[in-house]
Amino acid sequence: MLKWLWVSALVMVLDQLTKLWAVSALNYAEPVAVIPFFNLTLLHNTGAAFSFLSEAGGWQRWFFALVALVISGVILLWLRRLPRDKVWLAIALALVLGGALGNVWDRLTLGYVIDFLDLYYRGWHWPAFNLADSAIFVGAAMLIIDSLRAERRDNS
Numbered sequence: 001m002l003k004w005l006w007v008s009a010l011v012m013v014l015d016q017l018t019k020l021w022a023v024s025a026l027n028y029a030e031p032v033a034v035i036p037f038f039n040l041t042l043l044h045n046t047g048a049a050f051s052f053l054s055e056a057g058g059w060q061r062w063f064f065a066l067v068a069l070v071i072s073g074v075i076l077l078w079l080r081r082l083p084r085d086k087v088w089l090a091i092a093l094a095l096v097l098g099g100a101l102g103n104v105w106d107r108l109t110l111g112y113v114i115d116f117l118d119l120y121y122r123g124w125h126w127p128a129f130n131l132a133d134s135a136i137f138v139g140a141a142m143l144i145i146d147s148l149r150a151e152r153r154d155n156s
Contacts, residue, residue, distance in 0.1 A: 001082040001090040011098025015132040022116035043128045044112040061111050068104040072097055089146050095139030102132030
């Protein structure tokens with residue numbers, strides 16, 4: 001099922017292109033309103049999801065990069081061994097892989113991940129994210145759906 005790696009490559013390319021656009025078009029930490037609950041706001045995230053460990057002093061850059069690379073290796077092995085009829089699962093894994101590699105590229109080359117998508121409701125803001133994060137989220141949701149469908153089939 002390595003034939004689905006094109007999805008990972010597409011996610012990585014689109015992620016990097018959108019980040020390049022954000023860096024060139026947005027001023028750091030200055031929100032640009034798009035619609036009433038969505039801004040474009042360029043931010044640098046040195047931590048993980050929700051800026052976890054962003055103030056840890058620098059070691060987290062290498063730790064999170066290593067974790068992402070190990071997980072990417074596991075996903076590649078999983079894809080390689082996946083039966084041909086598991087297309088949904090292959091696409092889910094490819095989305096997660098592309099997102100992880102898109103963010104690890106930033107982390108290794110810049111020392112932080114570029115985020116610029118900002119959802120909010122009144123004074124509450126979801127942590128800023130990017131296309132790679134979105135691909136990881138969609139892929140993870142697909143993995144959960146796949147496991148629930150498999151569980152339901154097993155219980156039938």
